Every structure is written in structure tokens, then in C-alpha cells.
Amino acid sequence: MxxxxxxxxxxxxxxxxxxxxxxxxxxxxxxxxxxxxxxxxxxxxxxxxxxxxxxxxxxxxxxxxxxxxxxxxxxxxxxxxxxxxxxxxxxxxxxxxxxxxxxxxxxxxxxxxxxxxxxxxxxxxxxxxxxxxxxxxxxxxxxxxxxxxxxxxxxxxxxxxxxxxxxxxxxxxxxxxxxxxxxxxxxxxxxxxxxxxxxxxxxGEGPYFDSRVVFVSETGPKDARQKRLAVMDYDGANVQYLTSSDSIVLAPRFSPDGTKIIYTGYESGFPRVTVIDVGTLEKQTVGGVDQNMSFAPRFSPDSGRVVYSAEVAGNTDLYVLDLASGTTNRLTTAPSIETAPSFSPDGSRIVFESDRSGQPQLYVMPASGGDGSRISYGEGRYGTPVWSPKGDYIAFTKQNAGRFHIGVMRTDGSEERLLTGAFLDEGPTWAPNGRVVMFTRETAGAQGAPALYSVDITGRNLQRAATPAAASDPSWGPLLQ
Amino acid sequence: MISKISKTALILATTLALGACGDRLGAGGGAGGQGFDGAGVGANAGGFTPGGPNDPASAAYFQQNIGDRVLFAVDQSNLSAEAQTVLAGQAQWLNANPGYTALIEGHADEQGTREYNLALGGRRANAARDYLISQGVSAGRLRTISYGKERPLQICSTEACYSQNRRAVTVLAAGAGV
Missing domain, CATH: 3.40.50.10070 (TolB, N-terminal domain)
Structure with missing residues (x-):
């Protein structure tokens, strides 16, 4: 686009x-x-x-x-x-x-x-x-x-x-x-x-209304959900569908310049990191050679690299792909699950989720890889960390005592603050100004369905976003130019 | 790689099986639409039908009599004694029926984040795969896929459903593997 x-x-x-x-x-x-x-x-x-x-x-x-x-x-x-x-x-x-x-x-x-x-x-x-x-x-x-x-x-x-x-x-x-x-x-x-x-x-904060959000539009029963990539204005106007519902699509992310979207797609029958050009709708799978399953991709802030998870023989680790050279480097080598990566805005670090301690927690490592250091120490399980575009907070999903929460913490794990609590909240994404997060809230039961919500980083102003059908996995794009 | 005919056959067979027994567990826990599980179900009102559930070399027999799935505890991918028994039966059957390959689907319940559950499903599928290999099934006949929490078998939001959704399902397809 x-x-x-x-x-x-x-x-x-x-x-x-x-x-x-x-x-x-x-x-x-x-x-x-x-x-x-x-x-x-x-x-x-x-x-x-x-x-x-x-x-x-x-x-x-x-x-x-x-x-x-x-x-x-x-x-x-x-x-x-x-x-x-x-x-x-x-x-x-x-x-x-x-x-x-x-x-x-x-x-x-x-x-x-x-x-x-x-x-x-x-x-x-x-x-x-x-x-x-x-x-x-x-x-x-x-x-x-x-x-x-x-x-x-x-x-x-x-x-x-x-x-x-x-x-x-x-x-x-x-x-x-x-x-x-x-x-x-x-x-x-x-x-x-x-x-x-x-x-x-x-x-005194940055603007964010002139922006778009990519999400997964969901239709059909819970055990046969059909999913399509869609983009909309931040306020729900101008919805456009990017893919058909023939294959599962998960967890899209805008490229920092807004021209591409990267996601996990099952078009080949297996989960693969896929890039779609927002303007031409051309799709391309990237990375994942010799890997059983590649997923959870995100662009680097300069759009030149993609960090993603790949599963080989049951073990999921993080890899980084240089798009220009096609070179893939492995970033983690633990026998545990390492996934849900997110670059810091300066591209120097990556926050991710790992269950190496026995349950999922958040870790920060240099963008070149390594063990990383744990930053989440509260009760419960932590996942889907996303670095704020302002660099000041990390938003995350927390699962504790049978409930899910969206929260924010400083990048060293301090000042943890839960913004929401519900049966199933997950997958925060930041507005371009780093002061609002959008996320998925799914209701319970056989008729349960997901919808998009947003909330201020103060925990105030919880709002449901208007979407034509059930919707999940929002990713807020950059401020339009 | 997925023919329209086999997809249609699967949907038809699943529908028939659902209508016939009302037991969702008995009717194809697989999600991929690949392979032959359930094929022939419903066409077998009386005696032996090749390919039907009374044909010991059929995918339907495998699914219904051997058991095509194993279940997991919350957050776990280790195999219970019961799961090992089912997988040993699967291995025996696969070893006796070399004309099939298998795609092992790993699934998770909805109580987890999407991408973590994909990884967890991958672990579960591989746990089943590794066990089959340990029982003599050639690795070249086995492939794994994870659906995470995308394809629940049961749709309620209680442990009664979750326990059925935390599963690895062995879905057969014709072929000799690589």
C-alpha cells in the first residue's frame, strides 16, 4: 500500500x-x-x-x-x-x-x-x-x-x-x-x-487517530472458525479484507512503514510466516526452511529483519531473518518454548515469552540473541509482550487465578499495572503514540466470540471497537503520513 | 495436496458420523481435512465393507477401534500411561499397514495465549510422534502440525471440554511416506 x-x-x-x-x-x-x-x-x-x-x-x-x-x-x-x-x-x-x-x-x-x-x-x-x-x-x-x-x-x-x-x-x-x-x-x-x-x-502526547489497525475477522462456529485478515481505520471505519477465509490466519503485525503485514498463515497446510503486501495483496512465505512450523513473526523497527518462532522436533525457539540477504540466525537455544517476540523501538533488544522457568514468563535479550534476563516476577503466567513505540513500557497478557489481564510494566519489569481483567483478554497492541492499547477479549462458552477492545495505559476508558464480525489479534499500524 | 474429493468425503463422513451417534468424540477429532479418517462411516450398516470400520486395514477402523487420539493434562505434553497404550496400538497398526502415512495434529485448550498454544500443540504432536517412532514406525511416515487453540473439538468453556481439546490426533492418509 x-x-x-x-x-x-x-x-x-x-x-x-x-x-x-x-x-x-x-x-x-x-x-x-x-x-x-x-x-x-x-x-x-x-x-x-x-x-x-x-x-x-x-x-x-x-x-x-x-x-x-x-x-x-x-x-x-x-x-x-x-x-x-x-x-x-x-x-x-x-x-x-x-x-x-x-x-x-x-x-x-x-x-x-x-x-x-x-x-x-x-x-x-x-x-x-x-x-x-x-x-x-x-x-x-x-x-x-x-x-x-x-x-x-x-x-x-x-x-x-x-x-x-x-x-x-x-x-x-x-x-x-x-x-x-x-x-x-x-x-x-x-x-x-x-x-x-x-x-x-x-x-502533549503524539497523535494516533490517523492510523489503521490490522486484525483477524472471525465467522462461523467456535470449532470451525473461519478467519480472514482485515484492516480498518483505528475507529472501525473503512474495513478491507486482505485474505479469503480458505485458510487460518493468526496474529498479524504491520510493518513499521505500514506497507506490509506479516502473520502466521496455514495456506500451505502448515503454519508459515507469511508477508502480504497491503497494496498489491501479493503473499510470500519467508523463513522456515527445514523448520516444521514457523510462526509469531514481527518486523524489526527498520523493516529489514523479521524475528519469529520456529518449531523443530517439538522445540520452539526464536530466529531472526535478514530480509535482504535471506540469512537466518538462531537467537535462542533452550529446550523450552520461546515465542511472542517484540523488538524495542531502537531495534537493539527483543522482549519475548519463555516457559523455561516452568511456566511462561517475560525475558529481554539483545537483538543478537542470548539467554536474556527475566523481567516478570508477579504471580501467574505472562505472555505476548509488546514493546511500546515510545520505549517506556511493555504491554503483556497475564493469566492468573483463572482470569486473563492486559497489563503494562516498565521495560525492566517494574511498576507492573493491570489494565483489564476478564475471562480471556490477550494480545495487546500499542497505538502509535504509546498511550492506548488495543487487545482481544473473548467471551466464554459455546457461543463465545472475540472482539477488539482498547484501553488507556492508565486502565481507564475501556472501549469496544466496532467491527463487522467477531474480531481478534489486532495490530495497530503506524501513524499515516 | 488436498484433493477436493477427499475433503468432501471427510466432511460427508463426519456429518454422517455425527448424525449417527451424536458423539463428537467418535467423529474425527482431526482438523486438517487431510487424509481419510472417518471415510466409509455410515456406509456400513451391516456386514463387512472394505474401507469401513469393520475392515481392520481401514482408516475408519483405526479411528474407531485403535483410537486416533491421546489427551494431555493442563500445560503438559508428557504422555500418560493411557496415552502410551493408545499410541502403542497406533504404532502396531501403522506397522501392519504400511500403505498409510500419518499427520499428527497437536491441539491446546483455549486457556492460553494464541502463539504459546501453537508451540504447546507442537510439543504435544511431537511427543506422540516420538512415541510412535520408539515403537518402530518409520519417521518418514509421520509428520506433525499444531493448531494451537484454533480447532477445539468441544466448545464449552469448562474443564469437561478443555480436557478433550488438549489432544494429539493421528490423522491417516494414503501413501508410503518418504
Whole structure:
């Protein structure tokens, strides 16, 4: 898949001629990608250009105001935000203006960090994007943050979205206004970009709304489940299926650049590490020569290597495959099970799961291999460790006293914190900003089925993700570019 | 490598067997759809039918009379005395019927993470394989696969089902092996 192309210009004003020059350059790329786009309309829909807007003359420079949420504290009281309908700059933009502002509000509200002030409470109507803000009207309804915007549909169908974020009680904008230009079928991405900018400015954390998740879509009875790889926007929109349900697929992972997905596939009849190109849907098995079963693959942060498990004569160990040279190196040599590896973001270390102590626990070793040192020491069994993209935590599955939990710990095993608890929670994956994890929750019994859930690393804001069918094994992709 | 016909035959046979006895255990614990287990079941209302369960050289006989599976304790892949007896019977049968190869499927119950359970299923399948080899079955006739927790035989979420799901199933296929 080819992700949308973004360039951020640093001008203080929007200059139309320059802006259109950039757009033309992008159009040429788009043509080359038309085949891919046909396949993957939702995925590579938006071609965007972000430009800072000039701040209205009356406003102060964007000093970081008191409008701030610190996620790691565990937010008790959400910050109130008003998202009045974006101004349609021409009649063709009417529906989009409404839809875009709704997606922005949903992105923010669903974090649990924000509470939207309902529109019917609004006093001011924003009829012009550049009109001065009536702060008193927004204060009166206790809106701490205000997001205004406008949408224009160009004659060629391209859409232009502008927005500004205001700190109502400080009576000033929070950061520059921004403008995004993109294709109409990428309108959700543009909404996510706006929400990402607002989220980042207020929380100080990295953005994550403009991202996608690969997962396994499940249908059929529990003893004959059919599984397909699927990708969706982080919020469940734009689901696309990558494989048929002819063979089992398990535990996919995005490549760090988002162009490929690596997973365990049974297409040959046996479990094999398989790579699928998200754009062309071409599949290729990698590694696993002379190995009975190869599984649990993950890309290295530079996408150049794949670490995976292979079973030979009943014994599962970790191996690393260099994709350029095709060379495979064995990383562990214990008679125990070593699996579920995950690279540290700098690529220097690997956290994995091993039952060498008698039951599964977490270990960290150099990326070149070795015995590793154990980091999990709590009660119960630990599995599926995943290193945070920020490098500060490792998320894991814990099984203890008949229940499963998703938890996080520091990379040395300290500060263990369980975020969830249920009959069967497993397989955490990190949002690109390392502040939210998504995972599989499976219900018990003959009718039991899996679904995707997300939760903050504070353990707050547990949410079920909307998927068309039962779903498992989510892997959050990178922030789209 | 899997012909459509053998797949259809398996599904048909399994369906018939299910309908006939209502006992899921008796009806093909295999998951792969490969091989012949259960073939001929249901076509054998009375006397001897070649390939049917009364034919001692048939896969159906192997499945129903020898026993095609062994069960495991939680998290374990070591073979109980009972499991060893079943596998010894399998080995004897395989040694007497050289026209078959076997794919040994390892399975786990749902009480574990997906990838660990794949590895655990691999251990179980290999434990069964190693035992068969120790009883004189040629290694070239045996192959293993793990389904982890992907193909439970019983679907409830209690130990009554879990104990049936922690299994290694010997699925026969025609052929002499390598």
C-alpha cells in the first residue's frame, strides 16, 4: 500500500499559487498509484497537504495556555470541548463540513479525555471561519476548548479543510490554524488529522487517530472458525479484507512503514510466516526452511529483519531473518518454548515469552540473541509482550487465578499495572503514540466470540471497537503520513 | 495436496458420523481435512465393507477401534500411561499397514495465549510422534502440525471440554511416506 503523501510547509500564510503547485505534483503520484487505489480505496485515499494558517490579527501568539491534560495522571474530569459545524465555503462542501466535524468530535470524545458540549447548548453560531471568536458565548456554556473549521470543495473535487483550536478561558488560539488538502474519499483521514492536532496540542502526547489497525475477522462456529485478515481505520471505519477465509490466519503485525503485514498463515497446510503486501495483496512465505512450523513473526523497527518462532522436533525457539540477504540466525537455544517476540523501538533488544522457568514468563535479550534476563516476577503466567513505540513500557497478557489481564510494566519489569481483567483478554497492541492499547477479549462458552477492545495505559476508558464480525489479534499500524 | 474429493468425503463422513451417534468424540477429532479418517462411516450398516470400520486395514477402523487420539493434562505434553497404550496400538497398526502415512495434529485448550498454544500443540504432536517412532514406525511416515487453540473439538468453556481439546490426533492418509 502507498500511504498518503503529506508535506508540511512552514509558511505563515496560505498561498494559493504555491499550494496548487504542490497539489499538481501530488496528482502525478496519484495516477501511478491508481491500480493500488482501486484495490484499496479507503486505505490510500487521502493525499494531504498541511499548511499552517495565519492567526487572526487580534490573537496573541500561541503560547501554551492552561489548556492541558496529562494522560499519565489518569484523567478524572474530561476537558469540555465544543465542535460547532464546520463552515461550508461552498454548497458542495455542506455535507462534508458536517461529517468532518462529527468525526473530529467522536475522535476526541472516545478518548475519554474530552467531553463534547452538545450543539443544542451552543449560543454562538460560527458562520465565518475568520470571524472573531465570541469567547463569552463559549465560556457561558463552559466549553474549555473550541474547534472551528471550514471545508471547501474545489472544482477538481479536492477538498480543503481548515481548522483552529481555541483555549476559551484564556481567550486565545492554541497553536496555529492548519489547512489540509486532500481527495474527497480521504475525508475521514482529514478529520482524524484535525483531531490529532487538537489532541496533541492539549495532551502533549503524539497523535494516533490517523492510523489503521490490522486484525483477524472471525465467522462461523467456535470449532470451525473461519478467519480472514482485515484492516480498518483505528475507529472501525473503512474495513478491507486482505485474505479469503480458505485458510487460518493468526496474529498479524504491520510493518513499521505500514506497507506490509506479516502473520502466521496455514495456506500451505502448515503454519508459515507469511508477508502480504497491503497494496498489491501479493503473499510470500519467508523463513522456515527445514523448520516444521514457523510462526509469531514481527518486523524489526527498520523493516529489514523479521524475528519469529520456529518449531523443530517439538522445540520452539526464536530466529531472526535478514530480509535482504535471506540469512537466518538462531537467537535462542533452550529446550523450552520461546515465542511472542517484540523488538524495542531502537531495534537493539527483543522482549519475548519463555516457559523455561516452568511456566511462561517475560525475558529481554539483545537483538543478537542470548539467554536474556527475566523481567516478570508477579504471580501467574505472562505472555505476548509488546514493546511500546515510545520505549517506556511493555504491554503483556497475564493469566492468573483463572482470569486473563492486559497489563503494562516498565521495560525492566517494574511498576507492573493491570489494565483489564476478564475471562480471556490477550494480545495487546500499542497505538502509535504509546498511550492506548488495543487487545482481544473473548467471551466464554459455546457461543463465545472475540472482539477488539482498547484501553488507556492508565486502565481507564475501556472501549469496544466496532467491527463487522467477531474480531481478534489486532495490530495497530503506524501513524499515516 | 488436498484433493477436493477427499475433503468432501471427510466432511460427508463426519456429518454422517455425527448424525449417527451424536458423539463428537467418535467423529474425527482431526482438523486438517487431510487424509481419510472417518471415510466409509455410515456406509456400513451391516456386514463387512472394505474401507469401513469393520475392515481392520481401514482408516475408519483405526479411528474407531485403535483410537486416533491421546489427551494431555493442563500445560503438559508428557504422555500418560493411557496415552502410551493408545499410541502403542497406533504404532502396531501403522506397522501392519504400511500403505498409510500419518499427520499428527497437536491441539491446546483455549486457556492460553494464541502463539504459546501453537508451540504447546507442537510439543504435544511431537511427543506422540516420538512415541510412535520408539515403537518402530518409520519417521518418514509421520509428520506433525499444531493448531494451537484454533480447532477445539468441544466448545464449552469448562474443564469437561478443555480436557478433550488438549489432544494429539493421528490423522491417516494414503501413501508410503518418504
Amino acid at each position: 502507498k500511504h498518503a503523501h503529506v508535506s508540511a510547509a512552514r509558511g505563515r500564510t496560505v498561498e494559493k499559487p504555491r499550494h496548487f503547485g504542490d497539489t499538481e505534483a501530488i496528482s502525478a503520484k496519484e495516477t501511478k498509484r491508481s491500480r493500488v487505489k482501486t484495490f484499496f480505496k479507503g486505505l490510500c485515499a487521502a493525499l494531504m497537504l498541511a499548511l499552517p494558517l495565519s492567526v487572526p490579527a487580534t490573537a496573541q501568539d500561541a503560547a501554551p495556555g492552561p489548556l492541558r491534560i496529562t494522560i499519565t495522571d489518569g484523567v478524572i474530569e474530561p476537558l469540555t470541548v465544543a465542535v460547532p459545524p464546520f463552515v461550508a465555503r461552498n454548497p458542495a462542501a455542506q455535507d462534508l463540513a458536517e461529517d468532518i466535524s462529527r468525526v473530529i468530535a467522536a475522535d476526541l470524545s472516545n478518548t475519554g479525555l474530552f467531553r463534547e458540549i452538545p450543539r443544542d447548548a451552543h449560543i454562538s453560531r460560527v458562520s465565518s471561519f475568520d470571524a472573531p471568536i465570541e469567547y463569552s458565548d463559549w465560556k457561558a456554556i463552559n466549553a474549555q476548548a473550541l474547534i472551528t473549521g471550514s471545508v471547501l470543495v474545489e472544482p477538481d473535487g479536492r477538498i480543503v479543510v481548515q481548522f483552529r483550536l481555541f483555549d476559551v478561558f484564556s481567550e486565545q488560539p492554541l497553536g496555529d490554524g492548519l489547512q489540509f488538502v486532500g481527495t474527497a474519499d480521504g475525508w475521514r483521514r482529514m478529520a482524524h488529522k484535525v483531531a490529532d492536532a487538537a489532541y496533541s496540542r492539549i495532551t
